[in-house]
Structures are given as C-alpha cells and as structure tokens.
Amino acid sequence: MHELSIAASIVDAVTESAAAYPGARVTAVRLRVGALAAVVEDSLQFCWEIATQDTPLAGAALVVRTLPAVVHCGVCNADSALDTVQSFRCPLCGRPAADLRQGRELEIESIELEEPEGELAGALAQNQPQEERL
Amino acid sequence: MTTRIVELRRGVLKKNDELAALLRARFSAARVLVLNLVSSPGAGKTALLQAALTQLRARGLRAAALVGDLETDNDARRLALSGAPVRQINTHGVCHLDAEMVGKHLDAWAAAAPAPGPAASEPPASAANRAPTALQLAALDFLFIENVGNLVCPSSYDLGETLRVVLMSVTEGEDKPLKYPGLFNSADAAVLTKIDLAQPCAFDRALALRNLAEVRPGIPVFETSAKTGAGIDAWLAYLAAARPAREAARA
Numbered sequence: 097m098h099e100l101s102i103a104a105s106i107v108d109a110v111t112e113s114a115a116a117y118p119g120a121r122v123t124a125v126r127l128r129v130g131a132l133a134a135v136v137e138d139s140l141q142f143c144w145e146i147a148t149q150d151t152p153l154a155g156a157a158l159v160v161r162t163l164p165a166v167v168h169c170g171v172c173n174a175d176s177a178l179d180t181v182q183s184f185r186c187p188l189c190g191r192p193a194a195d196l197r198q199g200r201e202l203e204i205e206s207i208e209l210e211e212p213e214g215e216l217a218g219a220l221a222q223n224q225p226q227e228e229r230l
Numbered sequence: 231m232t233t234r235i236v237e238l239r240r241g242v243l244k245k246n247d248e249l250a251a252l253l254r255a256r257f258s259a260a261r262v263l264v265l266n267l268v269s270s271p272g273a274g275k276t277a278l279l280q281a282a283l284t285q286l287r288a289r290g291l292r293a294a295a296l297v298g299d300l301e302t303d304n305d306a307r308r309l310a311l312s313g314a315p316v317r318q319i320n321t322h323g324v325c326h327l328d329a330e331m332v333g334k335h336l337d338a339w340a341a342a343a344p345a346p347g348p349a350a351s352e353p354p355a356s357a358a359n360r361a362p363t364a365l366q367l368a369a370l371d372f373l374f375i376e377n378v379g380n381l382v383c384p385s386s387y388d389l390g391e392t393l394r395v396v397l398m399s400v401t402e403g404e405d406k407p408l409k410y411p412g413l414f415n416s417a418d419a420a421v422l423t424k425i426d427l428a429q430p431c432a433f434d435r436a437l438a439l440r441n442l443a444e445v446r447p448g449i450p451v452f453e454t455s456a457k458t459g460a461g462i463d464a465w466l467a468y469l470a471a472a473r474p475a476r477e478a479a480r481a
Contacts, residue, residue, distance in 0.1 A: 098383035132412040181411040192447030209234045
C-alpha cells in the first residue's frame with residue numbers, strides 16, 4: 097500500500113548517491129527486503145516503474161532479495177530462519193522465540209552504474225569510496 | 231562502457247529513522263510516555279483513547295493526543311470531549327503517519343498561542359486545531375498518537391514512540407495476527423477491544439490469544455470494552471507502570 101512512497105524514497109537515495117559519479121547511468125538497484133518489512137515485491141516493481149519515469153533512473157532494474165525472518169533461541173543458543181512468519185518458534189526445539197535477529201530490513205544494498213570508458217572514468221574513479229570494478 | 235558496482239548499505243527509510251531517533255530523544259528528555267496506537271480502521275482506537283484520556287485526567291494525570299486520519303477531524307472532535315488537548319493530523323491520502331508529520335505537528339502545537347485565561351480545561355467546541363492552545367511536551371505525562379487505521383504500512387514507520395500498541399476488536403475475528411504478522415510482531419502490547427460483543431460475535435478468545443502469542447511470543451494482552459469500562463483499569467495501570475519516572479518534587 098505504501099510501496100509508491102518506498103519507491104520514491106529509493107529514487108531519492110539512489111539519485112543522491114549516484115550524483116558522485118557524473119556521466120554514469122544507473123542500470124540496477126539492489127534491494128534487501130526482510131520477510132517482515134511489509135513490502136510486496138510485485139507492487140514495489142510496479143511502483144518503481146512509475147517512480148523512475150522521467151528521472152535519470154528510468155529503465156534501471158530493481159533487483160529485490162528477500163531475507164527470511166531469523167530468530168534467536170536462548171535454549172538452543174542458535175539463530176534459525178523461520179519458514180513462516182505466522183509462527184515465531186525456534187525450528188530446532190519448537191519453543192516460542194521472540195528474539196528477532198533479521199527480517200525487518202529494507203535496505204539498498206548496492207547500485208550498478210554504467211559509465212564511459214577512458215580518461216573521464218579514470219579521473220572520476222580516483223576519489224570514489226567503497227567500489228569494486230567488474 | 232564500464233560497469234561499476236557501488237555498495238550503499240543504506241536503509242530506504244533512513245530519513246524517517248533519523249527523525250524518529252530525534253523525537254525519541256525529545257520524548258525521553260520531557261519524560262513523557264508516548265504510545266503509537268495501530269489497528270485496522272474501526273477497531274476502536276478512538277473509543278479506547280477517549281476512555282483513557284478521560285480517566286487519566288480524572289486521576290490528575292496529563293495526557294494529550296495526536297490523531298492521524300486521511301481526512302476529517304471527526305476523531306479530534308470526539309476526543310476533545312474528554313477535555314484533553316487534541317490535535318488532528320490529516321495525511322490527505324497517505325496510509326500511515328511518519329516521524330516528519332509527528333515532529334511538524336508537535337512543533338506547531340508548541341508554538342501555538344497560549345489559551346486566554348483559565349479556560350484550558352474547557353473542551354473546544356470545534357476542531358482542536360482551529361482553536362490551538364500551546365502544548366509543551368514537558369507538561370505531559372502521556373502522549374497518545376493514534377495512527378491511520380491500517381495494519382500494514384504503519385509497521386515500517388518508527389514515530390519515536392515509547393510503546394507501540396496494536397488493537398484488535400473481537401468483531402474482526404481471531405486471525406488478524408496471522409494475516410498481518412509484520413505489524414503484530416512489531417508491537418509491544420496488544421489490546422483486545424469491544425469484548426462486550428464477544429458473545430454475539432462467537433469470538434474464540436483462546437484462539438485469538440494463541441494467534442497473538444504465535445506471532446509475538448510474550449506480548450502483554452489487555453481485554454477491554456470502552457463501552458462497559460471492562461479492562462480499562464488494567465490497561466491504565468500498565469501505562470502508569472511504563473511511564474518514565476519523574477522527579478517527586480514536581481507537583
């Protein structure tokens with residue numbers, strides 16, 4: 097229901113980060129979404145198209161990785177992924193497990209940029225943090 | 231062309247989370263207990279809140295409410311009858327409250343003109359926002375934020391609240407927790423409302439409690455009826471116990 101505002105927030109955040117790479121075009125945005133994040137992927141994809149229209153992000157793919165809910169069980173002293181978010185029980189021993197360790201994420205993991213070759217790219221690359229070349 | 235991957239690791243709702251953290255610090259400094267009430271539309275948030283505001287005031291405690299709705303100030307009018315300060319937030323189509331809306335309304339409320347004379351205890355005849363009285367957080371024991379009726383979107387937006395309370399009415403059936411686990415799992419307490427209607431609705435209480443415990447093990451549950459007053463005392467006692475300690479000197 098609020099996927100459009102989520103999509104708009106992603107556009108803002110990515111536009112801001114991509115500004116550090118002038119001349120580059122964003123081709124993909126990778127998102128991590130927890131099973132409890134209240135985001136429906138189909139709806140988000142639909143809203144992504146709308147939110148990116150007429151922006152520099154138009155045509156960029158939104159790649160969503162869903163993360164299962166993970167609970168910590170104090171008895172088993174173990175973190176386990178839940179098969180269903182309708183039952184918060186340790187999958188190992190079956191006891192109720194309230195200690196949530198993963199599942200609420202709604203995070204932009206990375207963006208993929210396509211940039212021109214040559215001098216310009218080399219010069220730009222000099223002062224960019226946290227990057228890896230393909 | 232070259233392809234470059236830039237790691238961002240940035241929360242999509244980072245801006246909201248940062249604003250919520252600032253609000254939480256303000257609430258804590260003002261020693262006010264802030265509750266974010268969430269439920270489906272029609273579950274009885276306003277009726278429960280009306281009962282709570284009236285009774286807290288009767289006990290000499292100071293409570294106020296911020297009320298979120300897409301449109302209308304009907305809820306603010308209803309709540310103003312309790313005599314407590316009330317302010318309406320109209321989201322105009324947005325399906326949830328966010329930290330920015332709450333912050334803006336609290337700032338506007340604090341900056342409002344002081345009420346003339348000793349009329350502060352008189353409930354305003356019309357909408358609270360149109361006859362604003364300045365409200366300072368430090369002058370409150372409790373601030374209730376009534377979210378927009380919605381069991382999905384409010385779960386993603388932290389408002390800086392001390393406690394998130396989810397309401398579920400007996401008329402909605404027993405399986406809301408299983409249908410909306412994201413929201414129920416994020417709640418600190420649950421209130422079953424309209425229990426005076428449990429029998430006509432053939433409400434299966436044991437099943438409802440089991441479903442709540444299944445998605446949020448250990449959640450405290452209060453069974454209430456704003457109409458008969460059942461369970462309201464226990465609910466208020468829970469709120470009083472959760473209130474941050476204040477200096478004994480403050481009269």
